[in-house]
Amino acid sequence: MAKVMLIGAGGVAGVAAAKMAQNPDVFGEVLIASRTKARCDAIKADVERRASEGRGAWAKASKAPAKVSTAQLDAMDVAATTAMVRDFKPDLVMNIALPYQDLAIMDACLAAGVSYLDTANYEPPDEAHFEYSWQWAYRERFEKAGLTAILGSGFDPGVTQVFSAYAQKHYFDEIHTLDILDCNGGDHGYPFATNFNPEINIREVAAKGSYWVADPKDDKPEVAVENRKAFDKGWWVETAPMAIKREYVFDQVGRKDMYLLHHEELESLGCNLKGIRRIRFFMTFGQSYLTHLKCLENVGMTRIDPIDFKGQKIVPIEFLKALLPDPASLGPRTKGKTNIGCIFEGVKDGRPVSYYVYNVCDHQECYAEVGSQAISYTTGVPAMIGAKMFLEGRWTLKGVHTCEEFDPDPFMAELGRQGLPWKESFDPVKVG
Ligand code: NDP
Numbered sequence: 001m002a003k004v005m006l007i008g009a010g011g012v013a014g015v016a017a018a019k020m021a022q023n024p025d026v027f028g029e030v031l032i033a034s035r036t037k038a039r040c041d042a043i044k045a046d047v048e049r050r051a052s053e054g055r056g057a058w059a060k061a062s063k064a065p066a067k068v069s070t071a072q073l074d075a076m077d078v079a080a081t082t083a084m085v086r087d088f089k090p091d092l093v094m095n096i097a098l099p100y101q102d103l104a105i106m107d108a109c110l111a112a113g114v115s116y117l118d119t120a121n122y123e124p125p126d127e128a129h130f131e132y133s134w135q136w137a138y139r140e141r142f143e144k145a146g147l148t149a150i151l152g153s154g155f156d157p158g159v160t161q162v163f164s165a166y167a168q169k170h171y172f173d174e175i176h177t178l179d180i181l182d183c184n185g186g187d188h189g190y191p192f193a194t195n196f197n198p199e200i201n202i203r204e205v206a207a208k209g210s211y212w213v214a215d216p217k218d219d220k221p222e223v224a225v226e227n228r229k230a231f232d233k234g235w236w237v238e239t240a241p242m243a244i245k246r247e248y249v250f251d252q253v254g255r256k257d258m259y260l261l262h263h264e265e266l267e268s269l270g271c272n273l274k275g276i277r278r279i280r281f282f283m284t285f286g287q288s289y290l291t292h293l294k295c296l297e298n299v300g301m302t303r304i305d306p307i308d309f310k311g312q313k314i315v316p317i318e319f320l321k322a323l324l325p326d327p328a329s330l331g332p333r334t335k336g337k338t339n340i341g342c343i344f345e346g347v348k349d350g351r352p353v354s355y356y357v358y359n360v361c362d363h364q365e366c367y368a369e370v371g372s373q374a375i376s377y378t379t380g381v382p383a384m385i386g387a388k389m390f391l392e393g394r395w396t397l398k399g400v401h402t403c404e405e406f407d408p409d410p411f412m413a414e415l416g417r418q419g420l421p422w423k424e425s426f427d428p429v430k431v432g
Contacts, residue, residue, distance in 0.1 A: 001028025005090040008097035009034035011328035015380025033073040040070035081108035099123040119154035143399040153386030154379035157265040161404035174275025175346040185253035186336040192292035195375035258282040268402040356428030
């Protein structure tokens, strides 16, 4: 049985810890280390209580409980993290803190000689911008050290890339277009709250929209293009934020407005899908969320640069985070479902193929099982599965890799067993 060090103690880390505890045959010992030890202790107490009750998905946990311990750690401190990893000697470090910590934790893993997994790609704190280049720069060092780094093992990124690898492996010779659709039909009753870390979430949705194309000559943009940037392979087409809007009717959720956003997995999928010509990412937002966001932007509350306030430096978005509801507290209030999936179009044996694969997840069912809403659940479960894949010797490619670079089949099988069953359709309604 394996030992895992889990860094972070927020909404997603809580779910990952719960799911690890439900699989004690793989995860024998878990150390939860984070900035605020009290939050680690709260996760440990919750996991141990649910395991001892042994209801439903917790049945195995009650028979052979995993050993859970906790520690205080500032993961930006590479020396302290390295020392803790050396002392605990885990088989894997799971980084479920924030994207700002990715590089520091990767450095500590290299120093201590332990493999690494995360759920979001690196973002510098002073620049609202995320891309894989910073973490891909570690490829050779991980390869040489004989270590594995699995990047972005959440839902999107994460499962969306596993869905892509699965589609490519089983149903297509070439995938030409991919639309990733992320719908949250849940209602928490607040006029404005974010479902995961507010700072990261607002930075993501306030950014310019962009999609990926193999060749800009084939692209007929429907709105003004602000910029076209060549990438290793293909191009980014950049628009104003939220400039491209669609309506879509989601299974078990209904009709929703969704908007095109930049998203990290487009970058790696553009490199890894055979024959791909265009990739877009859409996320649903309600009118109240958008109105509040626009107003907060207009008054400067989403700024990420420090300002002077009564002789003190404060970063407006960090102050805003302190005012907003903690995403981990939304669980009991959120009702409704999420529906996240991928629509592919391409060819197999010379014939056109359309394929839609998606998961529907119910906020209240997640809350009953692990005490969290579905956004943390749909991220924490794939984080645990990615770790399970590594620890069982199925995803052990050395170097730094995104989820579509591994065999999708065992991961897809686990999704169903671990609470995120998927559905497929070969005649989906296209996004247009
Ligand atoms: P939270 O803000 O709820 O939790 C983040 C945790 O990290 C907190 O416990 C925080 O500590 C801890 N932390 C922050 N800085 C440090 C540090 N320097 N050292 C140690 N611990 C630190 O975030 P979420 O749980 O909502 O999100 C976790 C991650 O998952 C994020 O990277 C997010 O981007 C990603 N994510 C990925 C998704 C996907 O589908 N791939 C979807 C949703 C989220 P403290 O308790 O003191 O604040």
